Amino acid sequence: MKTRAITGFFFIAVLIGTVLSGPYVFVFSFVAVGGLCIAEFYSMVKNRDTNPASLLGxxxxxxMLGAVGLFYLDLISQQTLLYVALPTFIVYICALFRRTERPIQDVAYLLFGHIYAGMPFVFFIGLGFVNGVYSPFVPLGFLILLWTNDTGAYLAGRSLGKRKLFERISPNKTWEGFVGGLLLAVAAALILNYYFGTLSRTGWVAVALITSCFGTLGDLVESMFKRNLGVKDSGKTLPGHGGFLDRFDGLLMAAPLVYLFLKAL
Incomplete structure (x- = not known):
């Protein structure tokens, strides 16, 4: 428990510092995090029957994440960005030269790693530029809402939890915990509106609701994958917490929807 608390403290401190350090540090740090999540996904799925080209993927x-990051930083044009699709063809061609029994399955897992573990970071990075210029308050607020939702769910579930939320996938999650996390996230959103501004009060509350609901679903989806693969954690990078996918599982589903919601506004 002590190791988990220490790791969690430094993890949060580093993330906050990264977001507040300006657009270049923010973009390239989360491009790297996205790459680590992709690598962890390949490590999870690799077994006797499945062998995606992990390094290539x-x-x-x-x-691809880096190219999108350069676009956000206004260092490359939208036309240049279209060329990021080219590595997809490289994946297909390289499969011809790999002596594996199930090349279609291997390519499918490789591309799914991009979609599941990499693509959400495109949207998360986009939260920093949702108004056209870099602002740390939306991505930082989003992370704070994720953390408060997790904290509220843990505390409410531990003290009040009785009704299982999705017992087949995650026996410890309860409806009481889900409601507790949602309420604490909404309370945090009202505080963020007071100190951060950037969005309206209604906007922050809506972001809190999306983050809480789909962050919880993202957690459940990763739990489903780990159960299917027979693994406890996605990795061992963060002592007491598992891997990067374990820490960003809520972001993977919530960040794209929050970004689309804010762009729709």
Whole structure:
């Protein structure tokens, strides 16, 4: 428990510092985090029957994330950004030269790693530029809402939890915990509106509701994958917490929807 608390403290401190350090540090740090999540996904799915080209998938995933990051930083044009689709064809061609029994399955897992573990970071990075210029308050607020939702769910579930939320996938999650996390996230949203501004009060509350609901679903989806694969954690990078996918599972589903909601506004 002590190790988990220490790791969690430094993890949060580093993330806050990264977001507040300006657009370049923010973009390239989360491109790297996206790459680590992709690599962890390949490590999870690799077994006797499935062998995606992990190095190729990780490198191409980082290149695509990096290209989008350069676009957000206004360093490349939208036309240049279209060329990020080219690594997809490289994946197909390289499969011809790999002597594996199930090349279609391997390519499918490789591309799914990009979609599941990499693509959400495109949207999360986009939260920093949702108003056209870099502002740390939306991505930082989003992370705070994720953390408060997790904290509220843990505290409410531990003290009041009785009705299982999705016992087949995650026996410890309860409806009471879900409601507790949602309410604490909404309370945090009202505080963020007071100190951060940027969005209206209604906007922050809506972001809190989306983050709480779909962050919880993202957690459940990753739990489903780990159960299917027979693994406890996505990795061992963060002592007491598992891997990066374990820490960002809520972001993977919530960040794209929050970004689309804010762009729709």
């Amino acid at each position: 990780t490198v191409t995933g980082i290149l």
